[in-house]
C-alpha cells in the first residue's frame with residue numbers, strides 16, 4: 068500500500084541522489100537509464116507488482132512497474148499511437164477492439180479516435196494502475212468513461228481462455244497486447260499458447276494482433292527473433308515494427324504485428340487519412356511513419372527474416 072508517510076519523505080530503492088535509475092540485468096545488461104526526479108508522487112505494492120509514480124524534472128509524470136518505465140507524459144504518445152494505429156489502419160473495417168493490459172488508458176485514448184470503432188474492451192489485471200493513472204496521468208486516462216469502453220479487471224490470459232471456452236461470438240477485429248515486460252504478471256503473453264488464444268479470439272481472417280515486443284534490435288535481438296518465430300507458428304503474416312521512445316531502453320521499442328490473412332501486407336496502411344486529418348489526430352503516427360517503422364538496418368532485417 069502507499070507508504071503512509073508524508074509524500075516528501077517517500078523513498079524508493081530505484082531513486083538515489085535525486086535520480087531514478089532503470090536497471091535490469093535480465094533485459095538490458097550493462098546499461099541503465101536515469102531520469103532526474105522532482106518528487107515522488109506515490110508508491111503502492113499491489114498484489115501484482117511494485118508501482119512507483121514520480122514527477123520528473125523534464126519528462127512529466129512517470130509510471131514505473133517493478134522498476135521498469137512504462138511511460139512518461141512527455142513521450143508516451145509515440146508508443147500509444149503506433150501500437151494502436153498500426154493495426155487499426157491495417158484493418159479494413161475495425162469495429163471491436165480488445166486491449167490486454169493498458170491500464171494507463173493510453174491505448175483506449177488512441178482507439179477512441181477511430182469513430183467507426185464501436186466497442187473497446189480492456190482487460191487489466193491490476194486496478195491500482197487504473198486508479199493511479201486517473202489520479203496522476205489525466206491526459207492518458209481520459210477515455211475510461213467513454214460509452215464505447217468496457218473495462219474488465221482480471222488476467223488477460225484467463226479472459227481469452229474463457230472467451231474460447233464459451234465459444235463466444237463476441238470476437239474482435241484487432242487485439243492489442245499492451246502489457247508490461249515478460250516478467251511478473253505478463254510472462255504468459257510471450258508464449259505460443261497465448262498467440263493461439265489470440266487467433267481464436269479474432270472475428271475473421273482480417274483479424275490483426277499487435278504486441279509490445281519488450282525488446283528492440285539493439286537489445287536482445289535473439290528474443291525478438293524467438294518472439295517472431297513463436298507468433299509465426301500461429302499467424303501466417305508476422306512483421307517487426309518499432310517506435311522511437313527516448314525513455315525506453317536504447318530509445319526505441321519493438322512491436323510485433325500479425326494477421327490471420329496470409330495475403331495481408333501490414334507494412335502499408337490499408338486505410339489512411341488526409342495529411343491534415345493525420346496532423347489533427349496524431350502527433351507521431353502518419354502513413355509514412357507506418358511504412359518506415361518496418362524498415363530495419365540490414366543486419367537486423369536479415370537476422371529477423373524481414374525482407
Ligand code: SAM
Pocket residue numbers: 115136137138146167168169170171190191192193196221222223224245246247248251252253254279
Ligand atoms: N507501455 C508499457 C510497455 O510497453 O511496457 C505497458 C504499459 S501498461 C501500464 C502495462 C499493463 O499490463 C500494466 O497495467 C499491468 O498491470 C498489465 N498487465 C500485466 N500482466 C497482465 C495480465 N496477465 N493481464 C492483464 N493485464 C496485465
